[in-house]
Amino acid sequence: MEAPKKNHRNAPKRQKRTPAKHLKDKSNEFDEVLQADVERLLKSKRDPSPADATSPQPTLPELFTEIEVTVAEISSTGDGLALSENGDHVYVVPFTVPGDKALVKVVRHVNALSYSVTDFIKVIEPGPQRRDDAIGCKYFGKCSGCQLQMISYEDQLAHKKRIVEKAYANFSGLIPELIPAIGDTFPSPQQYGYRTKLTPHFANPKRDEAGEVQVPPIGFTYKNQRRRLDIEDCPLGTDILRAGLKSERKKVAENLDKYKRGATILLRETTSRTPKDSSTDANTDSKPTVITYESTNKPHQESGDVITIDHPNYTEEKRCVTDQNATSVEYIDDYIFTNKAGAFFQNNNSILSGFTEYIRQQALLPNSDKSATPIKYLLDAYSGSGLFTITLSPIFKSSLGVDVAGDSIVSARENARANSLPNTGFAAADAAVLFKDVPYPADQTLLVIDPPRKGCSEDFLKQMLEYAPRRVVYVSCNVHTQARDVAVMVQGDAKTGVKYDVESIRGFDFFPQTGHVEGVAVLNKASA
Numbered sequence: 001m002e003a004p005k006k007n008h009r010n011a012p013k014r015q016k017r018t019p020a021k022h023l024k025d026k027s028n029e030f031d032e033v034l035q036a037d038v039e040r041l042l043k044s045k046r047d048p049s050p051a052d053a054t055s056p057q058p059t060l061p062e063l064f065t066e067i068e069v070t071v072a073e074i075s076s077t078g079d080g081l082a083l084s085e086n087g088d089h090v091y092v093v094p095f096t097v098p099g100d101k102a103l104v105k106v107v108r109h110v111n112a113l114s115y116s117v118t119d120f121i122k123v124i125e126p127g128p129q130r131r132d133d134a135i136g137c138k139y140f141g142k143c144s145g146c147q148l149q150m151i152s153y154e155d156q157l158a159h160k161k162r163i164v165e166k167a168y169a170n171f172s173g174l175i176p177e178l179i180p181a182i183g184d185t186f187p188s189p190q191q192y193g194y195r196t197k198l199t200p201h202f203a204n205p206k207r208d209e210a211g212e213v214q215v216p217p218i219g220f221t222y223k224n225q226r227r228r229l230d231i232e233d234c235p236l237g238t239d240i241l242r243a244g245l246k247s248e249r250k251k252v253a254e255n256l257d258k259y260k261r262g263a264t265i266l267l268r269e270t271t272s273r274t275p276k277d278s279s280t281d282a283n284t285d286s287k288p289t290v291i292t293y294e295s296t297n298k299p300h301q302e303s304g305d306v307i308t309i310d311h312p313n314y315t316e317e318k319r320c321v322t323d324q325n326a327t328s329v330e331y332i333d334d335y336i337f338t339n340k341a342g343a344f345f346q347n348n349n350s351i352l353s354g355f356t357e358y359i360r361q362q363a364l365l366p367n368s369d370k371s372a373t374p375i376k377y378l379l380d381a382y383s384g385s386g387l388f389t390i391t392l393s394p395i396f397k398s399s400l401g402v403d404v405a406g407d408s409i410v411s412a413r414e415n416a417r418a419n420s421l422p423n424t425g426f427a428a429a430d431a432a433v434l435f436k437d438v439p440y441p442a443d444q445t446l447l448v449i450d451p452p453r454k455g456c457s458e459d460f461l462k463q464m465l466e467y468a469p470r471r472v473v474y475v476s477c478n479v480h481t482q483a484r485d486v487a488v489m490v491q492g493d494a495k496t497g498v499k500y501d502v503e504s505i506r507g508f509d510f511f512p513q514t515g516h517v518e519g520v521a522v523l524n525k526a527s528a
Contacts, residue, residue, distance in 0.1 A: 029453070029454075029478070029480060029481070030077060032480075033075075033076050033077055033167075033170075033480055034075055034076075034077050034079070034092065034115075035113050035115075036076075036166070036170040036171075037073075037075040037076055037077075037081060037166070038075075038081065038090045038092075038113060038114060038115045039114075040166075040170075041072060041073065041081055041083065041090060042083075042087070042088070042090060042114060045083055045087040046087065046088075058084060058086065058088045058089045060089065060106075060109055060111075060116060061106050062106075063106055063107065063108070063109070064105060064106065064107065065105070065106050066103060066104070066105050066106075066121065067091075067103075067104060067106060067118075068101060068102070068103055068104075068124060069082035069091050069093060069101070069102055069104055069118075070082055070083075070099070070100070070101050070102075071093055071096045071097065071098055071099065071100045071101075071102065071127065072098060073098050074096075074097060074098065074148075074159055075092070076162075076163045076166055076167070076480075076515070077147075077515055078094075078147030078148060078514065078515025079092045079093060079094045079096075079147065079515075080092070080093040080094065080095075080096030080097065080098070080100065080102075081093070081115075082096075082102075088114065089114050089115065089116065090114060090115040090116075091104065091106070091115070091116050091118050092115055092116065092117050092118060093118050093120060094118075094119075094120050094147065094223050094224070095120045095140070095141050095147070095150060095223075096120065096123070096127075096130075096150075097126075097127045097129040097130045097150060097151055098127050098128075098129060099126070099127020099128050099129065099130070100123050100125070100126055100127040100130055101123070101124045101125040101127075102120065102121070102122065102123050102124060103121040103122050103123075103124055104118035104119060104120055104121055105118060105119045105121060106118050107119050107224060108224075117224060119223070119224055120141060120223070129151050129152075129155055130150055130151065131150060131151060131152055132150060134149060134150065134151065134152060134153075135149045135150055136149060136192050136235050136513075137149060137234070137235050137236075137513075139219075139229060139231060142222055142223065142229055143219070143220050143221075143222070143223065143229050143231065144220060144221045144222060144223045144224075145220050145234075145236070145514065146236070146513040146514050147513075147514055147515040148512075148513055148514060148515060149513045153187070153191050153512065156509070156512065156513070157184070157185040157187055157509060158185070160185045160507050160509060160517040161182055161183075161184060161185045161507055163479065163507070163515070163517050164182045164185075164479050164505060164506075164507045164517060164519055165182045167479040167480045167482070167483045167519075168182070168479075168483045168486075168505065170480075170483075171480050171481075171483040171484050171487075172483040172484065172486060172487040172490075173487050174486075174487050174490055178490055178501075178502065179502060179505070180502055180503065180504055180505060182505050182506065182507070183504060183505065183506035183507075184506070185506070185507040185508070185509050185517065186351070186354065186355070186358065186506060186507065186508040186509060187509055188348060188350060188351045188509045188510065188512050189350045189351060189354070190348075190350040190512075191512040191513065192235045192236060192512070192513070193235065193236070193237065193238055193239060193242075194236065194238065194348045194349070194350045194351075194512065195234075195236045195237045195238065195241065195347050195348065196238055196241070196268065196269040196330070196347050196348070196349050197241075197266075197267065197268050197269070197345075197347045198234060198236075198237050198241050198245065198267040199264050199265065199266055199267070200218055200219050200220060200231060200234075200245065200264070200265050200267070201218075201219075201220075201228070201262065201263065201264040201265065202216045202217060202218040202219075202228060202252065202259075202262050202263065202265075203216050203217075203228060203262040204216070204259065204260060204261050204262045205256045205259055205262075213256045213257070215252070215253045215256065216228070216262065217229060217230035218230060218231065218249050218252060218265070219231025219234075231245075232245075232246070232249070233245065233246070236512075236513060237267070238269050238318070238349075239307055239318070240269050240305060240306075240307050240318040240319060240320050241267045241268075241269055241320055243303070243305040243307070243320065244267045244303035244305050244320030244322070245265075245267060247303040247304055247305055247320075248265050248267065248303055248322060252265070265322065266321070266322050266323070266324050266341060266342055267303070267320055267321075267322065268320070268321040268322075268328045268341040268342075269318060269319075269320065269321075269328070269330075269349075270318070270319050270320075270321050270327070270328040270329050270330075270341070271316060271317070271318055271319075271329050271330060271331055272316070272317045272319075272329060273314045273315070273316050273317075273331065274314055274315045274316075274317075275313065275314045276312075276313055276314055276315065277313070301321060301322065301323040301326040302319050302320060302321055302322060302323075302326075303319075303320040303322055305319065305320050306318070306319055321341040322341075323341060324340065324341055324342025324343075325340055325341070325342065326340070326341045327339070327340065327341065328340070328341040328345075330345065330349055331349075332349070332352045332353055332356060332387075332391065333353050333356075333391075335390055335391055335419050336415070336418050336419060337385060337386070337387070337390070337415050338385075338411060338414060338415060338418065339385045339411050340407065340411065343384075343385065343407065343408065343411070344384060344408075345384070345385060345387070346387065346510065347510070347511075348510045348511065351508065351509070351510055352387075355508055355510075356387070356388070356391040356392075358506075358508075358520070359388060359391070359392065359448070359473060359475070359520070360391070360392060360395060362473055362504070362520070362522050363375075363378070363392055363395060363396075363446055363471075363473065364395065364446070364471075365470075365471060365524075366503075373443050373444055373470065374444065375396075375444055375445065375446050375470055375471060376396060376397040376398070376440075376444045376445075377396055377397060377398055377399070377400075377440035377441070377444055377445045377446070378392050378393065378396040378398075378399035378400070378445070378446050378448065379399075379400055379402070379438055379440060379445050379446070379447050379448070379469065380392075380399065380400065380401040380402070380447075380448045381402055381403075381434060381447065381448070381449045381450075381460075381464075382403060382449055382450045382451050382452075383401030383402055383403045383408070383409075383412060383426065384403060384405075384408045384411075384412070384450070385408050385411040385412045385415055386401050386411070386412035386415045386416060386424075386426065387450075388401075388448045388450065388475075389401035389412065389416075389424055389426070389448075390412075390415055390416060390419055390421060390424065392446075392448070393416075393421045393423060393424045394421075396423070396446075397423065398423050398424075398425075398440070399421075399423060399424045399425070400424075400425050400426070400427065400438070400439070400440070401424070401425070401426045401427075402426070402427050402428075402429040402434060403426075403428065403429070404428065404429060404430065404434075405428070406428045409426045409427065409428045412426040413426050432459065433463075434460065434463055435463045435464065435466070435467040438467065442467055442468045442469050442470065443468075443470050443525075444470065445469045445470060445471075446469065446470070446471045446472075446473065447464065447467075447469035447471070447472045447473070448472075448473045448475065449464075449472065449473075449474050449475065450474075450475040450476070451476065451481075452477075453477055453478040453481065454478075454481060455476070455478060455481030455482060455484060455485050456481075456485045458488075461485060461488045461489070462493075464489075465488075465489070465492065465493040465496065465498050466493065466496065466498075468496070468498045468525060469525070470524070470525050471522070471523070471524050471525070472489065472500065472521075472522070472523040472524075473520065473521075473522055474486060474519075474520070474521040474522075474523065475518070475519070475520050476518065476519045476520075476521075477510075477516070477518055478519075479507065479517060479518075479519035482519050482521060486502060486521050486523065489523055490502060490523075492526075498525065498526075499525075499526045500523040500524065500525055500526060501523065501524050501526050502521060502522070502523050503522040503523060503524055504520075504521070504522045505519065505520070505521045505522075506519070506520050507519055507520075508520060
C-alpha cells in the first residue's frame with residue numbers, strides 16, 4: 001500500500017467504512033481481536049454460492065476429544081487458526097504455525113462465533129515456518145507467557161507487522177487511503193534475557209495426607225487454564241532476575257507458614273554504576289564483561305543476588321529488588337531513571353535506547369514541511385515517571401509531563417533533577433481537565449501520549465481535539481485500541497473542524513517470543 005499524499009487531498013473527505021468490530025468492550029479485547037481474525041478467515045474460505053437455509057449446522061466434536069487439524073495462519077493473539085474440513089468452523093490452536101498438522105484436544109466451543117478453543121498436544125507434521133530448534137524454554141507449549149518461540153525471529157517481526165496492519169484494518173474503521181503503509185517492526189536487540197521485571201505467583205500452600213505443608217507451584221498459568229505451572233527458570237528474564245527467581249523460590253519453600261493465601265513475587269532489576277575514575281564519564285558506551293556473581297544476605301527488599309559487570313570507565317552492579325515500594329534504577333544511554341519497583345516502567349531495557357531515539361527523530365516536523373510554525377514545546381500526557389519528557393527535553397525550549405498518578409509525578413521530578421534538566425516540569429493533573437492549564441501555544445507543541453492498554457478515554461480525545469496540538473506521537477502497548485483512537489483523531493471534531501493526518505505507523509518488538517507488539521503512530525494537524 002502506498003502512503004497517502006500529504007493532507008490526503010486526493011482521498012475522499014474523511015470517508016469512513018464500518019469496521020468488523022468497534023472494540024467498545026475493553027474488557028473483552030482479546031476475544032474481539034480473535035473474533036475479527038476468525039471471521040476474516042471464514043470469509044476468505046466461504047463458498048460464494050448462496051447458502052441453503054436448510055443446511056445443517058456444523059457437527060462439532062465432543063469436548064475433550066482429540067482431533068487432527070491443519071493450521072492456516074497465526075492470529076493477532078498469537079494462536080494458530082485451523083479450519084474445519086468443510087470450512088465453516090475454526091479451531092484455535094496455540095503454539096502452532098501455518099502448515100502445521102497438529103493433534104489437539106477440544107476444550108471449549110464458542111458456537112455463536114464459530115470457533116473452538118483447543119489444547120495443543122503435539123505436531124504430527126511441521127509446517128515450513130516451524131523451527132523447534134529455536135525454542136529456548138523447556139516450558140514452552142504449556143506456559144501461557146510465550147506464543148512464538150517456534151518460529152524464527154525474522155518471522156516473528158513479520159507477523160507483528162501484520163498484527164499492526166490488521167489492527168488498523170479491523171478496528172479503525174478508516175478507509176485504506178487514510179492509513180499509511182505500516183513500517184517494518186523495530187527489532188529488540190535481545191530476544192531472550194530481556195525482561196527487567198517478572199511477577200511469578202503461587203496459591204495458598206496445602207497439606208498432604210500426612211499433614212505436611214507442600215510447596216505450591218510457583219510460576220505462571222498453564223495455557224487455557226487457571227492452574228499454575230511451576231517455573232524454576234524463565235529465560236526471558238535478565239540474568240539477575242533468573243538468579244533472583246531461584247533465590248525467592250527457595251525463600252518461599254523455607255517460609256511456607258507465612259503464606260496463608262499465596263502471593264505474587266516481584267522480581268525487578270536495579271542497576272548501579274560506579275565510575276573508576278572521577279575524570280571519566282560513568283555512562284560511556286562500551287562492551288561489558290561479566291566479572292563476578294555473588295549471593296549475599298541482603299535486606300528483605302532484595303533477593304541478595306549481585307552480578308558485577310566491568311566496563312572500561314565504570315563498574316556496574318545488577319541486583320534484584322523484591323519489595324514493590326523499594327527503589328529501582330535504570331539507565332537509558334546517559335539518562336538515569338528511578339522508580340518504585342512495583343510501578344510501571346518499560347520492561348525491556350535493551351530496546352529503550354533505539355526506541356527513544358526513534359521518538360526523538362519523529363518529534364519535530366519533517367524537513368520537507370517548511371511552511372509550518374516550528375515546534376518548540378513538548379507536552380507529555382500519561383507521562384509516568386518521565387521516560388519521554390526526559391529523553392526528549394534537550395530538543396525543546398520547554399517540556400511538561402502530566403499524569404493523574406501523584407506517585408509517578410514525584411518520581412518524574414526526581415528524575416528530572418537527577419538528569420539536570422531545568423527546562424522540564426511535571427504536574428499531577430485531573431483527567432477531566434488535563435489540557436486546561438497547558439502553558440504552550442498549540443501550534444508550536446508536540447503532544448506525546450502513552451496510555452494504558454485500554455487506550456484513551458473519549459473525554460481525553462475530546463480535550464485533545466479542543467487543544468489541537470500541531471503534532472502528536474501516540475505510543476501504545478495495544479495497537480487495537482490505538483487504531484480506534486487514531487480514527488477519532490482523523491475523523492476530528494465536527495464543531496471546531498480540527499482533524500489529523502497520519503504520517504506514519506510502526507510496530508516495536510518490546511516482547512520477543514510473545515504475540516505482543518507496541519505501536520507508534522505519528523499524526524499532524526491537518527491544514528484547514
